[in-house]
Amino acid sequence: MFMTKMLSMKVPFLDLRVPQEERDEILEAVNKVLQHGRLILGPEVSQIEQAVAEYCNRKYAVGMNSGTDALFLALKALNIGADDEVITTCLSWIATTNSIAMTGATPVFTDISDDLNIDVKQIEKLITPKTKAIVPVHYTGKICNMDELEKIAKKHNLIIIEDAAQAFGAHYHNKKAGSFGDIACFSMNPMKIFAACGEAGMVLTDSLEIYEKLQALRYNGTINKEQCIATSLNGRLDTLQGAILQVRLPKVESHIEKRRFVANYYSTHLHEYVEVPQESPSCRDIYYTYTIRTPRRDELMAFLGENGIETKIQYKQLMCHQEVYRKYLRLPVPNGERLTKEVLCLPMHEKLTIEELEHVVACFKEFFQ
Numbered sequence: 579m580f581m582t583k584m585l586s587m588k589v590p591f592l593d594l595r596v597p598q599e600e601r602d603e604i605l606e607a608v609n610k611v612l613q614h615g616r617l618i619l620g621p622e623v624s625q626i627e628q629a630v631a632e633y634c635n636r637k638y639a640v641g642m643n644s645g646t647d648a649l650f651l652a653l654k655a656l657n658i659g660a661d662d663e664v665i666t667t668c669l670s671w672i673a674t675t676n677s678i679a680m681t682g683a684t685p686v687f688t689d690i691s692d693d694l695n696i697d698v699k700q701i702e703k704l705i706t707p708k709t710k711a712i713v714p715v716h717y718t719g720k721i722c723n724m725d726e727l728e729k730i731a732k733k734h735n736l737i738i739i740e741d742a743a744q745a746f747g748a749h750y751h752n753k754k755a756g757s758f759g760d761i762a763c764f765s766m767n768p769m770k771i772f773a774a775c776g777e778a779g780m781v782l783t784d785s786l787e788i789y790e791k792l793q794a795l796r797y798n799g800t801i802n803k804e805q806c807i808a809t810s811l812n813g814r815l816d817t818l819q820g821a822i823l824q825v826r827l828p829k830v831e832s833h834i835e836k837r838r839f840v841a842n843y844y845s846t847h848l849h850e851y852v853e854v855p856q857e858s859p860s861c862r863d864i865y866y867t868y869t870i871r872t873p874r875r876d877e878l879m880a881f882l883g884e885n886g887i888e889t890k891i892q893y894k895q896l897m898c899h900q901e902v903y904r905k906y907l908r909l910p911v912p913n914g915e916r917l918t919k920e921v922l923c924l925p926m927h928e929k930l931t932i933e934e935l936e937h938v939v940a941c942f943k944e945f946f947q
């Protein structure tokens with residue numbers, strides 16, 4: 579009996595179905611928007627912008643229709659373009675590099691540290707007279723070494739643009755993700771911890787000038803719905819997604835707590851078999867992914883799959899090894915090359931049950947014994 583149950587147990591990597599109670603709240607919010615009919619940049623968008631700015635201790639937030647647009651338009655708002663170089667990590671979702679390259683700037687890649695974040699020690703070696711900005715990515719929901727990054731940025735007069743897409747709600751020495759540097763970007767796509775039911779993103783800043791520029795940039799570079807002051811695209815946020823984000827913002831803290839519980843459970847039971855994520859005492863990681871490392875990654879992934887446990891490799895390929903970006907590689911990235919062969923992301927979401935977690939741990943035990 580016991581064995582049959584274990585064998586048939588499926589542990590999904592993510593579960594994006596919306597629970598009944600939340601569905602009712604969302605439908606009510608959607609209904610309100612459909613009644614007033616201001617379907618793009620309606621009142622719910624300004625309200626959620628304000629709420630997110632407040633949550634992150636920022637003055638201004640600008641809703642965008644994706645995290646990729648948020649990054650691209652943030653770079654544009656800082657006048658980054660052809661002839662500029664932007665330093666970023668070699669390991670992230672490809673949107674980070676695409677948004678830099680789409681401005682015409684040259685992406686310059688650093689290696690990563692063992693925590694999978696940007697290796698700050700390499701940054702100064704890559705700075706040239708053309709370097710204009712650094713885009714650190716808070717990978718897996720862990721904030722980068724911002725003390726060091728801010729020191730380097732200050733010394734060389736560089737802009738910091740946070741790619742905080744994976745880190746909504748993460749803390750670093752009492753500061754929140756999104757509150758560092760000149761400008762910060764979030765994605766609220768359905769996979770992210772603070773998620774819409776479709777594409778959504780946001781840019782945060784304390785500068786009124788940048789805020790106003792961003793508002794123009796997200797609407798074809800226009801002000802007063804008439805005059806075009808910059809070349810741009812349409813990056814506006816739907817009111818429906820804004821309304822859904824309003825329903826979900828109050829739930830973020832409890833989701834983060836649940837994820838941290840799952841992470842702690844995994845770490846307690848798995849550290850004897852694999853490298854588990856390490857957390858600094860004055861930080862709060864939010865575990866967008868729970869990423870372990872083992873040289874037996876491929877075998878382990880296959881074994882877990884046979885036992886109904888869905889895992890993912892994020893990512894198999896470094897951004898600097900993608901065909902379109904290979905030409906930009908300046909320094910070797912040995913850590914990135916090694917770690918992408920070892921990383922594996924385990925199921926991580928709010929709906930995981932203790933039985934599912936026990937099943938994951940039991941399978942690790944069986945595999946490593």
Ligand SMILES: *Cc1c(COP(=O)(O)O)cnc(C)c1O
Nearest residue numbers: 644645646671673743744765767
């Ligand atoms: C999700 C993500 C993005 C892009 O966000 P979209 O909303 O999917 O466009 C950018 N950077 C990182 C690190 C991400 O995880």
